[in-house]
Amino acid sequence: MNIISRGFRGRGREGPPDRVPPGQYVTDDFPVLSAGPTPHTPLDQWTFSITGGAEPLSWSWDEFRALPSEEITKDIHCVTKWSKLDTSWEGVSVDTLLEAVEHDAAFVMAICDGGYTTNLPLEDVSDGKAWVAYAYGGEPLDPEHGGPARLLVPHLYFWKSAKWVRSLDLRDEDEPGFWESNGYHIRGDPWLEQRYWGD
Amino acid sequence: MRTLVLEADGWTGHRAGQHLDVRLTAEGGYQAERSYSIASAPGEPLGITIELLDDGEVSPYLVEEVRNGDRFELRGPIGGYFVWDGSGDAPVLLIAGGSGVAPLMSMIRHRAAIGSRTPTRLLYSSRSWDDVIYRTELEEPADGLEVFHTLTRSQPPGWTGYARRIDQEMLGEVAWPASEEPRVFICGSTRFVDAAADGLVAMGYPPLSIRTERFGATG
């Protein structure tokens, strides 16, 4: 039994229940979470790739920014229990990227500068559910938040929205990424509260 | 800044330099945990000093809200690395950045309590004179303890001490030569600790002679 500390309140607030998944609270901050030092890849060396398809495909920063992109406003939910509503981003839909390559993969692994990885079923990054985002709140994405570009998959816990993403590797089998191999749920749906193994 | 004196069931005492973890639970179950260095010497009533961080989540509660009789959970004492029993022949250099002075105060108080003759210097960096904690106590250092302040943002009128961030030149003046084989304890933010440690290594201090403890600005 925990001792309740009189008068202590967390900073978050409850939000509209149809928008805030179970166990979450709403914050107005944008907490920075990181498992390591912030990588700093110069844009003239940055590439984004899709590997594991019929042929590997790669875009330079300029080529990537020339792709059709969209502005998106979404709620995001971190497994550490904060949710942030109406966050606005700009990025390239993963559908646009995957259309360029021939494949029959069922899963992807996002691979990032700094060594972070996260795995997703293909259907969780298809049909308008995922982007590679390069701007947040109308500004270029800050390195602390994953810039130059991060994966954005708002319908899953935000550890799946991998910062500093450099490639998506198409796969036949689902292999756990950095957190999924150490206790976090293989899929991570916040509405089913899939935080940990066995949830 | 506020010092809380704690009475803990089952507390077995601590060594100078150790810390404890505090866990707060709100009605409804929300929890937050923070670590605080124990500023009191072994044998004194258990005390921690908390710095109020404006956008903090825990420090405003501990500094502004908590009253006598309030309760929270503790884990500790913790740490077998960043500890000093106050004695030894080799000189000891203590370097503090802001609230990083807390574990070093425990060491200083313990050293005084045991009547140690170990030559000891404290180099203590603060933003201004008002930010210096344990100020009065440090104005009367025990035998063999020398205290050097540096005030990095503003200084009182007539200030003749250091008035800038710790740098190579300051370390050259305050620290013993490496040949005396001093032991070093540095505590503060990551940036402060790394800069001070690098400066000493550049003076020839073996890295293993320097023990460090980094605080985050976790609020």
Added chain:
Amino acid sequence: MKTEEMKLDGNAIGGLLMDIFGTDLTASIGVCATCGAVGHMAAVDVYVHAPGVVGRCRTCGSVMIRIVRSETKTWLDLSGTRSIEIVES
């Protein structure tokens, strides 16, 4: 908060390691499985602002330790640490 300020050291997880191992580990000596560097567990670069705790070798940056805790379970990965000489302090 910049990531450089968020990087702490093994002292910051002293309590967590004590919960898991039943003893203080900060004074114990770890060997990095990737580069072989030897140092105190207190001298590991530790990131606590994450879905879990990550400890990285100060020499090569490889992950030495990962810890995730739920309300009921703890997951510990020490595959990045070749060995720890436990020093009773």
